[in-house]
Amino acid sequence: MTQRGPKATAERNRTLDLASALVRGAVAAGLGLGSLTVLVMVVWISSPYPDSGPGGVLRAAAGVWLLAHGAGLVRPDTLSGVPAPVSVVPLLLVLGPVWLAHRAARDAAEPEEGRPGPSRAGAFCAVTAGYLLVVAGAAAAARGGSLRPDPDTLVFPVALVVAGSAAAGVWTAAGRPFGPLPSWSPLALQEAIARTLVRDRAEAACRSAAAGVTVLLGGGALLVAVALGRNAGAAQDAFLGLAGDWSGRFAVLLLAASLVPNAALWGAAYGLGPGFSLGTGATATPLGLDGTPVVPHFPLLAAVPDQGPGSPLNGAALAVPVAAALAVAWFTARRAAPADAPRAQVWSTRETVRVTLLAALGCGAATALLTAVAGGPLGTGALREFGPVWWLTGPAALVWTAGIGVPAALLLRLWRLRTPGWAWRRDVPEADEPPATATARAQATARATATATAVEVKAGREGAEASAVPAPGAASGALGPEAGRGDAGFEPYDFLPTDPWHENDFREARWASLKQVSGGLMADFPAGPAGPAASADPAGPADFPADPAGFAAGRPATDPDRPGPTP
16 A cells, blocks of 8 residues: 555655756746846945945846846836836847846756656756746845836736747757657648658758858947947046946946847947947948937947948948848858868759848847847837837848848859869769769769670680680681781780789789679678689689679688589
8 A cells, every 4th residue: 555656756756856947946036037137136235335225236136137137127216206108128148138038948858867767848847947936036126116017918928038048048958859749830831841841941040040140240340349449538538427436336346247239230330230228319330420419428339330421441341241141141051052062962052042031030130139139218208219220130130141142152153163164064073972972973983893894705705715715827827818917007916905904903803893792791701812723723713703694692712502613
């Protein structure tokens, strides 16, 4: 009655695994919240004039932590008395929560030594639930603080960010498989994903899109750095004017560092053309700054261009999307025409165009998603529009990368298929070919060598038989009447050269080729003559098998049913 069977033990282990995954999710959320709270507490302790107690600091830290997940905050204490929204998410703070949730789900989905781990769906649900429990507690604690979370944003995007990070962790623990899709998805899509060719093309498009987004971010950061360098004095005045003590300046420095990715996305949007909004009545583009901007006093905003039409230096920002499009084209062309693959494995023109367009679509979608969280309202008045407009920036990235990337990818594909003489290249050497192609080429070469060997041996036998028959007049030692005459059209019969044929090196090379073609069916014996019987064989060279039919059937040399001498 008290003995536990294997089924009960398995259910108990499964329950323990799910409970462990739930705890992992809660611990991951607690680590993120705790680290940010410690940082806020250090700044508050070092401040010479704190305006709130420990409770207010903890509630503010909880609000900032929720903001790092994409939650919208509300400032109730404003000069106008109207609560003001704060929706600009510092993207550098997002890395911590996303990485912690991803790592917790990955560790929970990996099986431990000695027993299998929980199911993937179970690990995902448990980790997400544990993390969201802490999110709910932090939202409840921050309701009475100076930065109150907006309840509508706790489901979207906070829960979506947590679930996406946990799903990525489970996917990583499973080895990052690409498919199969769920059973409820369309059958045509499931069949397409099941094909290796489709997966390879999709992977290439994702890599090219990631390269394009990376170049956009790098180019935007470069634009911001150049602009800050030109306006270094204004940036320094803004930094020193926000705080007079070192603790306040340290807090401003931390806030500016957490907003650096946002500034890079603003620079990318500026280079793409749509630019960014500086309030409801001003927009900055490479063509100029129109309207009257409402810019807070902050160091990073010193990089905003001056009012008026743009100069040629502002137009140089258009080089950023061009570089991103060329990056997409380069990564696509590398996969379309690999340097270590034969001509048969090169993508067609249609495939190259299709993958480049798919990469451009991915680059546009990623840019729109990032710019959507890089900006947002900072108030209810003129600052309710602040930052890039995602529904303009995303299509602009798509148009740039597709318009320049497609022809550039085709040109790079042609360039990679050329030789120094601008002719189509031949296949690469056998050593550089893939294993399957190299094996097929080696088998074809071996078959051709064996065929040529048989033809030459047959010709040698016929020549030997012809030379053994005496010509007219040969018995008397005189040449025939046709021999040696000086006719212009007369050419003496030229026998095939036989001296190199019987040398040891050539014999061993032919024998190795024949053994390779046989697929391991030939016995391991020397290529030279084996005995008197073989050397006395008048039919031809001793190293060629006397029974081609039996040799082709794969019978070993020691087969008792095989006629003829052993080669």
